[in-house]
Amino acid sequence: MSTTADASSGSSPGLRVCVDLNLCQAYAQCCYAAPRSFRIEGHEALIYDPAPAARDRADIERARVACPVQAIRVEDPERGA
Amino acid sequence: MASGPTVERVIVAGAGLAALRGAEAMREAGFSGPLTIVGDEPYRPYDRPPLSKHVLTGETPADATTLPSSLGADVAWILGSAATRLDRAARTLHLADGRALPYDRLLIATGTRARPWPNPHEGRLSGVFTLRGRDDAAALRAALAARPRRVLVIGGGFIGCEVASLCRQLGLRATLVESGPTLLSRVLGSAVGGFIGAIHEGRGVDLRCGSEVEWLEGEDGRLVRAHLTDGTRIEADVAVIALGALRNTEWLDGSGLSADPGGVDCDAVGYVLDRDGQPDLRIAAAGDVARFPHPLYGGRRAALEHWSHAVAQGIHAGRLLAGVKPEAPYGALPTFWSTQGDVVVKSAGLTTGADAVAFTQGEPGSGRFVAVYGREGRCVAAVSVDSARWLPAHAELVATAAPFPPHGAAADRPARGITILAPGFA
Ligand SMILES: Cc1cc2nc3c(=O)[nH]c(=O)nc-3n(C[C@H](O)[C@H](O)[C@H](O)COP(=O)(O)OP(=O)(O)OC[C@H]3O[C@@H](n4cnc5c(N)ncnc54)[C@H](O)[C@@H]3O)c2cc1C
Numbered sequence: 001m002s003t004t005a006d007a008s009s010g011s012s013p014g015l016r017v018c019v020d021l022n023l024c025q026a027y028a029q030c031c032y033a034a035p036r037s038f039r040i041e042g043h044e045a046l047i048y049d050p051a052p053a054a055r056d057r058a059d060i061e062r063a064r065v066a067c068p069v070q071a072i073r074v075e076d077p078e079r080g081a
Numbered sequence: 082m083a084s085g086p087t088v089e090r091v092i093v094a095g096a097g098l099a100a101l102r103g104a105e106a107m108r109e110a111g112f113s114g115p116l117t118i119v120g121d122e123p124y125r126p127y128d129r130p131p132l133s134k135h136v137l138t139g140e141t142p143a144d145a146t147t148l149p150s151s152l153g154a155d156v157a158w159i160l161g162s163a164a165t166r167l168d169r170a171a172r173t174l175h176l177a178d179g180r181a182l183p184y185d186r187l188l189i190a191t192g193t194r195a196r197p198w199p200n201p202h203e204g205r206l207s208g209v210f211t212l213r214g215r216d217d218a219a220a221l222r223a224a225l226a227a228r229p230r231r232v233l234v235i236g237g238g239f240i241g242c243e244v245a246s247l248c249r250q251l252g253l254r255a256t257l258v259e260s261g262p263t264l265l266s267r268v269l270g271s272a273v274g275g276f277i278g279a280i281h282e283g284r285g286v287d288l289r290c291g292s293e294v295e296w297l298e299g300e301d302g303r304l305v306r307a308h309l310t311d312g313t314r315i316e317a318d319v320a321v322i323a324l325g326a327l328r329n330t331e332w333l334d335g336s337g338l339s340a341d342p343g344g345v346d347c348d349a350v351g352y353v354l355d356r357d358g359q360p361d362l363r364i365a366a367a368g369d370v371a372r373f374p375h376p377l378y379g380g381r382r383a384a385l386e387h388w389s390h391a392v393a394q395g396i397h398a399g400r401l402l403a404g405v406k407p408e409a410p411y412g413a414l415p416t417f418w419s420t421q422g423d424v425v426v427k428s429a430g431l432t433t434g435a436d437a438v439a440f441t442q443g444e445p446g447s448g449r450f451v452a453v454y455g456r457e458g459r460c461v462a463a464v465s466v467d468s469a470r471w472l473p474a475h476a477e478l479v480a481t482a483a484p485f486p487p488h489g490a491a492a493d494r495p496a497r498g499i500t501i502l503a504p505g506f507a
């Protein structure tokens with residue numbers, strides 16, 4: 001996960017991620033695709049970074065596409081939401 | 082209205098999740114006219130669920146929660162200024178900064194705020210927090226990072242459970258005081274709430290159910306301890322007041338709309354109602370602030386404080402105001418999740434009025450199970466604890482109002498039979 005120190009994490013414009021945790025079934029595909037930004041705690045608690053660093057852009061896109069229930073929404077100012 | 086001859090002006094009052102998803106839906110439905118979003122907080126819409134979770138551990142900075150959005154530069158934002166009065170005759174929204182904004186269509190999405198501690202003097206003690214907004218979460222995070230001796234959580238609803246369990250994850254002592262017989266007894270009943278309480282007790286939360294905080298004692302303006310009505314004292318330098326929410330409807334006083342602290346009333350389509358019960362076809366409401374007849378529950382009025390509801394009703398209201406005729410009354414199946422430490426509680430449906438509950442998956446004592454709620458012989462809600470993969474099948478039972486107790490695919494124990502309990506709502 002990126003931390004506060006990461007310049008791209010708090011300030012806009014940056015990547016924005018939001019997971020619909022009602023839809024999420026903790027399949028963990030996103031965790032394999034973007035391990036710095038998604039992880040599972042306990043049995044099924046998905047923890048994610050809502051403002052990933054720009055260098056994780058490709059991972060985040062892979063995670064979004066990999067999610068079997070399309071629970072991951074991404075806004076990328078470089079590409080449009 | 083996009084096809085109408087004159088350009089219509091749309092205002093969204095409130096700048097939270099429902100407002101954002103509503104405004105996006107208007108644009109997606111083809112509305113290209115002037116769109117203004119008014120919010121009293123100085124921030125673009127952000128996500129609240131992380132505020133009682135990983136913002137408090139310090140992993141997610143409070144300002145990293147800004148929501149993804151597809152809105153472009155053709156939206157005017159007025160942030161840091163509250164809507165203070167609605168003049169429906171003049172079709173004008175008045176703001177705290179003195180501005181008066183004319184509108185042709187209005188979306189009301191002003192949400193809720195945390196119910197404050199009843200004694201304002203005690204509520205102002207340093208170390209006493211409520212949790213609704215980003216600034217609240219940042220302040221509470223700073224207080225937790227200073228390693229308080231003990232954190233007192235007042236109120237055993239979802240947010241109280243989340244905060245207390247996170248404190249344990251941080252290695253802090255945590256006491257949770259709840260007046261009901263168990264955690265979550267108002268929403269889930271004491272049968273299910275008791276099992277969830279056992280999970281948290283097992284992780285070291287000092288649980289005091291059936292207790293009430295009488296007063297908070299300060300020294301030099303700082304919280305030092307709480308006094309319970311039974312005389313017990315709890316030494317704590319941080320207290321989190323988690324006593325539920327109040328709907329932000331005061332600014333509608335004098336508008337002639339049917340609104341009170343329980344919400345602003347809508348019809349089945351989504352238009353707001355005036356005091357005579359007539360819809361105002363220029364105004365819709367969505368999210369935590371809206372109270373509406375839910376078609377799945379025989380038209381009983383409900384105001385739901387759920388993330389997914391703010392999204393779904395926001396989209397519904399946005400399309401409605403953009404002139405799209407709804408195919409059906411708004412009636413998305415209510416769904417909810419709560420991450421409590423690393424335990425996930427999820428629900429589908431509404432437990433309100435349930436007269437029975439049955440455990441259909443797992444063993445409640447093991448901390449992983451599914452419970453189904455019945456009302457007059459029909460499934461009305463399901464709750465899963467660390468068993469989310471079973472929830473969709475149960476949600477289907479609820480959506481179709483299947484007979485209760487359920488049998489077949491969803492339940493893992495037809496042979497043993499299903500024990501049916503009273504839900505035990507407090
Ligand atoms: C700490 C916390 C944790 C949560 N966790 C979960 C969870 O895990 N799962 C879940 O399903 N739900 C959760 N929720 C509930 C969920 O966040 C809400 O249902 C959702 O935010 C509702 O969106 P809304 O847009 O209706 O209201 P809000 O998000 O409250 O937005 C309304 C906005 O309008 C502003 N406003 C108020 N009055 C005025 C005015 N007069 N003029 C202008 N602006 C005004 C408010 O300040 C606010 O910014 C949580 C809520 C909180 C507070």
Ligand code: SF4
Binds near residue numbers: 023072
């Ligand atoms: S891939 Fe999707 S369903 Fe699986 S854990 Fe990630 S968000 Fe949840």
